[in-house]
Amino acid sequence: MPAPFSAGGRPLGPPRVPTGALLGGVLRFLSLALLLPWVAGSTLNCHKTCICASNIVSCSKMNLTSIPTSLPNYTAVLDLSYNSISRLRAEWTTVKMVKLHNLLLSHNGMNFISSEAFVYVTQLRYLDLSSNSLRQLDELIFEPLKELEVLLLYNNHISQIDRSAFSGLGNLQKLYLSQNQVSRFPLELVKEKTRLKNLSLLDVSSNRVKVLPVQELKVLPAWIKNGLYFHNNPFACDCELYNMLAHWHIRRLSSAVDFKDDYTCVLPGAQKTTVPVFDLNGSHMNCSTVKAADEETYLDQTLVLSCDTRHRDMHKTWVMPGNVLVAPGINRSAVVLADGSLEISKVRAEDSGVYTCFAVSEALNETVYVTVKVNNFTLSGGGETLNTAYTTLVGCLASVILVLIYLYLTPCRCFCCPGHSKAKSQQEDSIHSSVLSATPTHEDLATKAGLSRHVAFIDPKDLQGQNGKLNPDGEEDRDRDQEGRRERGQRKKSDADSISSVCSDTPIVV
Structure with missing residues (x-):
């Protein structure tokens, strides 16, 4: 291929490249050659x-x-x-x-x-x-x-x-x-x-x-x-x-x-x-202060205490209150389970106290304390006590209600009903004698009468002239016969007076 000529007809040489630019290009090429393998x-x-x-x-x-x-x-x-x-x-x-x-x-x-x-x-x-x-x-x-x-x-x-x-x-x-x-x-x-x-x-x-x-x-x-x-x-x-x-x-x-x-x-x-x-x-926020929690149980229950250690896979040994070591054959009621927990069967009152679990591994030791509180009654017994108290309370309330009904809700008196006055008088006399015989007012009379005698009230009109005392002439039997005849013949007349006799505090022994 012929060499290129200039405008005057003279041949031209190869193009010149600045030395600085050439050196920079070589350096860039080398750096890329070094970095390219790491990039790829x-x-x-x-x-x-x-x-x-x-x-x-x-x-x-x-x-x-x-x-x-x-x-x-x-x-x-x-x-x-x-x-x-x-x-x-x-x-x-x-x-x-x-x-x-x-x-x-x-x-x-x-x-x-x-x-x-x-x-x-x-x-x-x-x-x-x-x-x-x-x-x-x-x-x-x-x-x-x-x-x-x-x-x-x-x-x-x-x-x-x-x-x-x-x-x-x-x-x-x-x-x-x-x-x-x-x-x-x-x-x-x-x-x-x-x-x-x-x-x-x-x-x-x-x-x-x-x-x-x-x-x-x-x-x-x-x-x-x-x-x-x-x-x-x-x-x-x-x-x-x-x-x-x-x-x-x-x-x-x-x-x-x-x-x-x-x-x-x-x-x-x-x-x-x-x-x-x-x-x-x-x-x-006034949150409650936290304290160490205790285990609570009841008599005859089965209790399992966990030796909840901070590290896993540790050998655990239990000591009961009184520094009693839990070991096979020593205490039949307490047994160490496979996971290290302590099982106490049929808990007794003397089982209360602090239990200690010693956990040991190759790297460290750890001690866990568990406080046990045993209530002095069985879980079922507490329920029976509650049922008994409830039954007693209901019975008392029922008695009070019946008394109130008797006192305030009795039927109204009907004086005009035929035969009512007689039945009413007999009923009131029976009630008065049964109620008042249990609470005599004068102890000297009750003592003289003896334990088997009954106390009753009589109309104050019948005691005029005696000042409420016994007949000194021994005419008690005759007065009683006359009173019986008068009561049979004049039952209606004594109805009004029987009401006032309830309030009298003067008993007579018959």
Whole structure:
């Protein structure tokens, strides 16, 4: 090809390139050549980009945007923290890494995790995803990690957690969800029949939880409550919340003791004042002061005392009041059950007192005190006593009602009815003698008459001239015959006088 000519006919040489521009281009090319393999997924280099110490591979703070390929299959600990790995894809490793048990991916700005990201690392026991930009946890995302024991998810932006996100984590012991945007307490993780059976620590502190399932949390074993952290949440102030935390503090549970000052709540009202939960027994809401609860039972009942320790799987020994050790064959009424509880059958009054449970493990010792109060009556006996008292009260009320009916609701007197006056006079005489014979007025007369004599009242007219005394001439029998004839002949005449005789206090012995 002929060389180009200038306007004057002279040939031109090759175009000149400035030396500075040429040097800059070469440098940019070299830098891209060095960075491109890491962007696309470079092969692990244990001499320049990572530090390999036996089975530990540390690639922390290397400005990585993806995970290096060709990781050795003997890797047990892989540290990829403080990089720029924003997405954890399914193909980050294509071979099974059966010896990998620690994976650290914190401080990467990660916002996406594939549902198949952990298919080839099923032996993980420690996974650190803290301080990233995760916003949600999808269903069954951690299901392949059957051996996982510790999962760190704190300091993210998690606001949505699928109820099955942690399904399959049968060996999970510690779950850290603090410093997120969680608004619902994950009760299913700790509740009976749905909980992760080995979970001993759940941290949901510093989130947006406003309501706690207090009643469900109260019945949890102490070893779960000891590791249940939910401080620094915008709870609404409530005496139930105070009572629960106060009981936990009395039991010296770590979750209530270590962060006592960090449990706060919002008082009702427009001002939304935040106060410490443990101050609600003062002027804020005047909640009742909490004291240690005692066990109360009745005679002949069966009582089971729980040795509810703060730690799991401890050997438990019981000592009864009077420093009596509970051992097989020593006390037949008290037996230590398989779960460490103490069963007392047919409780007696002398079983009252303080019971002590000594719990021992390889790491620590713990002592639990249980105070028992035995009521001095059986549960069924108390019911019979109540029924007897009720029956007696009803009987008394019925008697009072009958007396009132007799006194105030008797039929009206009918003086004009034929035969009524005679019957009425006989009835009144009978009533007067029966009523007044029981209460004689003059003791000297009653004493002279004897126990078998009857007392009756006579008309004051018949006693004129005697001043109410007995006939001194011994004419008592004759007067009585005359009175009987007069009574038979003049019954109607004496009716009016019989009324006044009721009010007389002068008895006569007949």
